[in-house]
Amino acid sequence: MGIYKKHFPLGLGTTRLPVLGPKDIEGLEKSIDLVSQALNAGIEYVDVGFHYAAGMAPLILKEAFQQTNKTFAVTTKVMYGQDKTADDARKRVELYLKTMGLTKADYFTCWTIWDYETFERIMKKGGIYEGALRLKEEGIIDHICCSLHASPEDMIKIINSRAFEGVTVSYSLLNAPNMIPVLDAAYKQDISVAVMNPLGGGMIAQNREFFSFACGGGDNGDTVHAALRFAKAHPAVDIVLGGVGNKEELMDSVSVFSTPDPELPEKRHERVLHQVSGLSGFCTGCKYCEGCPQDIPTAAIMQARNTLLFQAIPSYNRKGPEELLYNLQLFRKLFFDNGWMPESRELPCIKCGKCERQCTQKLGITEAVADIYRRAAETFYTKEDHKKRLEALLVGKNYRKVGLYPNGGFSKLIIQLYREFFGEPEFEWLQFNSDPKTWGQMADERVVHSPAEIAELKPDLILICTYKYDQDILESLRPYEEYGVRLEKLHRPEEMPWVF
Ligand code: SF4
Ligand code: SF4
Structure with a gap:
C-alpha cells in the first residue's frame, strides 16, 4: 500500500499562506489560524520548504502544531546543490525539525530532482541519500521520498530505481498526456504519488470557462472541483496538494475530498483525457513532433504557447502591456520546463514540415516557432542579445x-x-x-x-x-x-x- 494512502487526500501546501514576512504580525496570526483550521478539518499531510510563505512557513507550522492534538505528517526537504553530503542532509533535517519544534518527521524529501544526473549525484556514496538512510535507521524520519521536475523519461527511470517510497510531481489536466506514463510507472511500482500544481499553477482557476469541459455531471459546473478530482483520479495518486490563501479556499478544497468522487475516477480520467485531446489549438504535450533536424524544441515551445489561449496575467511586478505579460509567461515556461532560449534572432527553421506531419493535434508548429523567434527578438531574449x-x-x-x-x-x-x-x-x-x-x-x-x-x-x-x-x-x-x-x-x- 502506498505510504501516503493513510492520509486525508488533500495535502496542505504552505507556499501561499497569507504572510508577507517576519514583521507582518497580522499575516502570521492569520496563517497560524489557517494551518490550525486545516489540521482540525482533517488534513494531515503538510508540505513545507524553508522559503515558503516569505520564509515564514516553518515557524507558522511550529505554532500551529503546538496548538493541535490532531495527527499530522510533515516533510523535510533537502535539495542537491544547496546540500551535497550525508552530513549536510542531516544538518538540514535537524534545522527543519528545530524550526518546527519537532523531534522527528514522517518524510524526508530529496527536493527538486531536475534530471537523472542529479539523481545519480544524490545517490553517490556519502551523498544525500546515504544521509537519509542513516536518519531513517535512527528513526528521525520514516520514509524517503523525492520531488521530481525532470523529463517524463527521467522521472520513470528514477521511479523504477525504487529508491523512493513516495514521489511528488506536478500533474493536472494541462500536462496529463505527458505525465500519465509517469503515474502509471509509479502505480506499477506501488510508489505513492503526491500531486503539486493540480490547478496548473493557477491557470485552471483563472480560466474556468475554458476548462469547464473538465466538469462531469456531479461537479455542479465547478471547474476547480473537477480539476482537483481529476488530479486524484489516477490510482497512483494518494495526495493532492492544495495551496491555500484563505479559509474559504481551504474549506472549499476540503469539501471536494470529504465525499467520494461523484463520478467513477477511471471514467473521469478517461473522459477528461479525451476532451483534452480534442481542445482546439491546445498542445497536449504528447511530444510526437520532436526530433527537429534544427534542434528546435517544438514540443516545449508549443506547450508554452498554450498560455496564449488564456487571459494574460500580471506578473513580475508588471501590469502590462498585454504582449509583455504574454511574453513573460511564454519565456518563463520555456525557461523552467526546458531551460531554452534562442542562440540568436535568426530563425533556424528550414520548414521541412516534419514536426507538423507528426503533430497529433494538427497544430501550426512552423508558424508558432517563427512567432517565438519574433517575440524573442523583440524582447532581447537571445544569447546573442x-x-x-x-x-x-x-x-x-x-x-x-x-x-x-x-x-x-x-x-x-x-x-x-x-x-x-x-x-x-x-x-x-x-x-x-x-x-x-x-x-x-x-x-x-x-x-x-x-x-x-x-x-x-x-x-x-x-x-x-x-x-x-x-x-x-x-x-x-x-x-x-x-x-x-x-x-x-x-x-x-x-x-x-x-x-x-
Ligand atoms: S519545420 Fe522547422 S521546426 Fe519543424 S521540424 Fe522542420 S525545421 Fe524543425
Ligand atoms: S505533437 Fe502537437 S500536440 Fe503533441 S507536443 Fe507536439 S505540438 Fe503538442
Missing part, C-alpha cells in the same frame, strides 16, 4: 569597479556570461545587497557589501540586475549618484528577465 547588452554596458569603458545590485541569481549569471563572452574583466566586481543578513558574507567567492559602503567603495557603475523591483532599487540608489556612481538597469523596458 545578452552578449551585446553586456558589451554595451561594460566593455571598453575603463571601469575600475563594477557593482552588481543585488547579488543573487542575476549577478551570478552576469559574472559567468561576461567571463564566457569576454574573458576575465579588467575591472573588479563588487556585490551589494540591502538584506543585512547577507552583509559580510561570501557569495560566489566575493564578499557582499551593504549599500552604505557604496560611498566608500565608489564603484564606477552599479548595475541593477534584478527584474522585479529594478525601478524601486534605482530610486533608492539615486543619492549615490552624487559620489560619481553611474546607475544602470540591466533590463530595458521591453526586455525579458535574464533569470526567471
Whole structure:
C-alpha cells in the first residue's frame, strides 16, 4: 500500500499562506489560524520548504502544531546543490525539525530532482541519500521520498530505481498526456504519488470557462472541483496538494475530498483525457513532433504557447502591456520546463514540415516557432542579445569597479556570461545587497557589501540586475549618484528577465 494512502487526500501546501514576512504580525496570526483550521478539518499531510510563505512557513507550522492534538505528517526537504553530503542532509533535517519544534518527521524529501544526473549525484556514496538512510535507521524520519521536475523519461527511470517510497510531481489536466506514463510507472511500482500544481499553477482557476469541459455531471459546473478530482483520479495518486490563501479556499478544497468522487475516477480520467485531446489549438504535450533536424524544441515551445489561449496575467511586478505579460509567461515556461532560449534572432527553421506531419493535434508548429523567434527578438531574449547588452554596458569603458545590485541569481549569471563572452574583466566586481543578513558574507567567492559602503567603495557603475523591483532599487540608489556612481538597469523596458 502506498505510504501516503493513510492520509486525508488533500495535502496542505504552505507556499501561499497569507504572510508577507517576519514583521507582518497580522499575516502570521492569520496563517497560524489557517494551518490550525486545516489540521482540525482533517488534513494531515503538510508540505513545507524553508522559503515558503516569505520564509515564514516553518515557524507558522511550529505554532500551529503546538496548538493541535490532531495527527499530522510533515516533510523535510533537502535539495542537491544547496546540500551535497550525508552530513549536510542531516544538518538540514535537524534545522527543519528545530524550526518546527519537532523531534522527528514522517518524510524526508530529496527536493527538486531536475534530471537523472542529479539523481545519480544524490545517490553517490556519502551523498544525500546515504544521509537519509542513516536518519531513517535512527528513526528521525520514516520514509524517503523525492520531488521530481525532470523529463517524463527521467522521472520513470528514477521511479523504477525504487529508491523512493513516495514521489511528488506536478500533474493536472494541462500536462496529463505527458505525465500519465509517469503515474502509471509509479502505480506499477506501488510508489505513492503526491500531486503539486493540480490547478496548473493557477491557470485552471483563472480560466474556468475554458476548462469547464473538465466538469462531469456531479461537479455542479465547478471547474476547480473537477480539476482537483481529476488530479486524484489516477490510482497512483494518494495526495493532492492544495495551496491555500484563505479559509474559504481551504474549506472549499476540503469539501471536494470529504465525499467520494461523484463520478467513477477511471471514467473521469478517461473522459477528461479525451476532451483534452480534442481542445482546439491546445498542445497536449504528447511530444510526437520532436526530433527537429534544427534542434528546435517544438514540443516545449508549443506547450508554452498554450498560455496564449488564456487571459494574460500580471506578473513580475508588471501590469502590462498585454504582449509583455504574454511574453513573460511564454519565456518563463520555456525557461523552467526546458531551460531554452534562442542562440540568436535568426530563425533556424528550414520548414521541412516534419514536426507538423507528426503533430497529433494538427497544430501550426512552423508558424508558432517563427512567432517565438519574433517575440524573442523583440524582447532581447537571445544569447546573442545578452552578449551585446553586456558589451554595451561594460566593455571598453575603463571601469575600475563594477557593482552588481543585488547579488543573487542575476549577478551570478552576469559574472559567468561576461567571463564566457569576454574573458576575465579588467575591472573588479563588487556585490551589494540591502538584506543585512547577507552583509559580510561570501557569495560566489566575493564578499557582499551593504549599500552604505557604496560611498566608500565608489564603484564606477552599479548595475541593477534584478527584474522585479529594478525601478524601486534605482530610486533608492539615486543619492549615490552624487559620489560619481553611474546607475544602470540591466533590463530595458521591453526586455525579458535574464533569470526567471
Ligand atoms: S519545420 Fe522547422 S521546426 Fe519543424 S521540424 Fe522542420 S525545421 Fe524543425
Ligand atoms: S505533437 Fe502537437 S500536440 Fe503533441 S507536443 Fe507536439 S505540438 Fe503538442
